[in-house]
């Protein structure tokens with residue numbers, strides 16, 4: 408009797424264990440496989456053109472750029488970086504109209520000047536607004552906070568690639584000593600402490616780093632009626648090179664030089680992420696994937712999950728404020744807590760996607776019926 412009971416229990420335990428293992432494989436397996444297959448291969452240094460580009464980057468003369476650069480910026484805040492040890496320079500791409508959002512960012516994740524003794528500096532990159540009134544507000548905002556960089560181009564969806572180029576010029580001219588540069592967008596939440604810790608734990612001399620959420624073998628949009636149409640004359644090949652989602656990616660300072668040098672050879676009309684991917688490829692820099700970057704996706708809030716990931720898209724400012732309030736005042740998470748935080752936010756994000764998906768499907772059905 409006792410024996411049968413024990414044996415049954417063993418079976419039950421096995422069954423439960425099997426389910427738990429299966430659950431975790433389904434949940435994290437894709438990430439592990441992804442990270443394995445998207446590992447960096449050694450860059451093709453052998454290519455003569457790549458070698459030549461890297462040589463040009465090494466010899467890039469920045470002093471001549473300095474002489475001309477004032478013409479490229481309305482607001483340059485050229486002194487914010489000098490005399491400081493900046494480990495991570497964060498460039499947040501923002502719309503001139505969205506000063507409320509910038510305030511929210513200043514009050515939340517960007518309210519940091521260093522992590523464990525390593526300096527961080529958060530700046531906003533803007534173009535010019537279409538209205539004079541907004542420009543006056545931007546000038547005032549810059550005087551108050553001294554954390555804006557404003558280029559002379561019009562801030563429009565079509566000029567975001569130009570914005571990347573201008574941000575790189577600014578970095579090379581006014582902040583060439585920053586070790587790493589994070590490019591991100593204003594709708595993102597960024598976990599700076601975790602990201603800095605991760606960067607500190609890289610090899611002792613981190614070079615050729617281009618890290619983010621990898622977009623693998625994407626095809627150019629060939630639909631002539633679509634907003635993001637890319638003609639074969641702009642980009643003839645079938646696939647884009649692998650690149651990091653433009654929502655957030657990290658470059659080491661040497662990579663900023665390298666991609667700047669090759670940027671003349673890539674068309675500015677391509678989407679910003681793709682543009683950078685092409686420049687990086689020409690410079691022999693391979694993008695590295697990390698699933699801790701969310702891309703444009705919103706990761707459902709969970710305290711220990713948010714302490715682990717690098718970014719999440721949080722479109723609503725008040726949501727960001729609320730979550731930040733809890734996050735800032737909370738204790739560290741143990742390994743087990745982090746693990747279950749990740750399980751929880753993974754499942755919730757998945758269900759969320761499913762909800763959107765089914766709502767979209769319902770709406771499509773409704774449209775079809777009304778047609």
Ligand SMILES: *[C@@H]1O[C@H](CO)[C@@H](O)[C@H](O)[C@H]1NC(C)=O
Nearest residue numbers: 468470471472473474475476
């Ligand atoms: C600086 O400007 C002058 C005149 O506009 C131009 O000839 C020169 O090539 C520029 N230098 C750089 C480094 O862009």
Ligand SMILES: *[C@@H]1O[C@H](CO)[C@@H](O)[C@H](O)[C@H]1NC(C)=O
Nearest residue numbers: 510512513514515517518519
């Ligand atoms: C930044 O955080 C400090 C406390 O760490 C707080 O006193 C300060 O008001 C915050 N700044 C903003 C702009 O919220």
Ligand SMILES: *[C@@H]1O[C@H](CO)[C@@H](O)[C@H](O)[C@H]1NC(C)=O
Nearest residue numbers: 559560561562563564565566
């Ligand atoms: C980009 O900025 C330039 C300079 O302000 C402007 O002439 C051009 O129309 C803008 N391009 C787009 C696509 O908005």
Ligand SMILES: *[C@@H]1O[C@H](CO)[C@@H](O)[C@H](O)[C@H]1NC(C)=O
Nearest residue numbers: 502504505508593594722723
């Ligand atoms: C920024 O402003 C644009 C246009 O004014 C708006 O569409 C967008 O939602 C705003 N983004 C954020 C994060 O507030």
